[in-house]
């Protein structure tokens with residue numbers, strides 16, 4: 020009991036200072052702290068105690084292609100996808116990574132040709148700003164960033180398809196006609212019911228997911244790939260082995276516990292708190308507040324709302340993207356990020372996504388206090 024008390028009385032480490040009405044509001048990163056409020060209310064549903072002797076070995080299951088994947092995480096990943104219906108899991112290998120960022124690199128490695136010129140990596144603009152940054156930072160001889168997929172000409176490429184898309188929330192499909200030398204990687208970080216209706220069970224060759232945006236546990240650094248082809252799964256595993264000799268088991272067990280708690284919420288027998296209901300309610304509320312603020316200011320516009328029938332909730336639902344792709348319509352402002360910065364709102368410039376600097380990307384996943392100050396400030400800008 021004493022030890023338990025120590026744990027619960029420890030000051031929570033939230034990573035960011037509290038905000039006040041005249042603070043700088045930093046909505047540049049997609050830090051998903053909005054979800055803390057949900058997990059605070061779940062009691063011990065997602066709590067985990069790891070004794071000193073556990074999780075010491077490098078190995079998890081030497082009979083699995085991904086030998087460092089904890090079987091419990093494998094099971095909970097499959098269970099959650101079956102619950103939500105957003106991706107096929109039968110016949111797929113699950114590969115775990117230190118965030119889906121590591122698996123993105125592993126996929127590039129696995130899809131690159133063994134010899135010859137570096138393969139071109141492309142994505143339709145506006146594309147997630149990490150794609151060019153991560154692709155080129157080690158100046159690999161295997162692959163190189165080649166920009167906007169919609170203007171790409173060539174036969175050999177890796178197309179990154181992010182849907183719903185970071186930064187603009189668009190629902191996307193591959194734009195390059197499949198050619199023998201063309202490969203695709205589907206980044207489904209945001210293909211969850213709080214952000215978009217689940218309209219189909221995705222079944223692409225390589226699909227990336229992460230707890231960062233599904234449950235909000237970005238700091239746990241766990242992502243997973245669903246991979247159809249065994250040889251590709253083996254190469255991706257090799258990448259993680261050479262890069263970090265596996266993935267923290269402590270984090271994997273925590274992620275398994277968290278994903279299990281999410282599925283429990285939709286398991287009639289268990290009836291635990293429901294993450295996607297919380298997430299959707301929050302996102303609907305925030306998008307409606309933001310649209311009202313943009314309209315009140317008269318100088319900002321946002322992408323049109325789209326909707327569809329969600330096979331998970333069995334209701335028609337709108338998309339509520341994790342980021343707002345905000346355009347400043349003032350004639351005298353050609354750099355929206357600087358304009359907002361001068362009003363102490365930090366966002367990421369459209370230029371970083373291969374787009375017009377009149378646009379910025381704004382995180383919709385911060386805590387209530389920061390989000391509220393942001394919309395109030397935005398509505399007063401003229």
Ligand code: PMP
Nearest residue numbers: 118119120147185208229231242
């Ligand atoms: N893909 C997309 C589209 C993202 O927005 C993010 C997070 N910003 C990631 C991947 C990386 O997530 P992780 O924290 O799992 O590395």
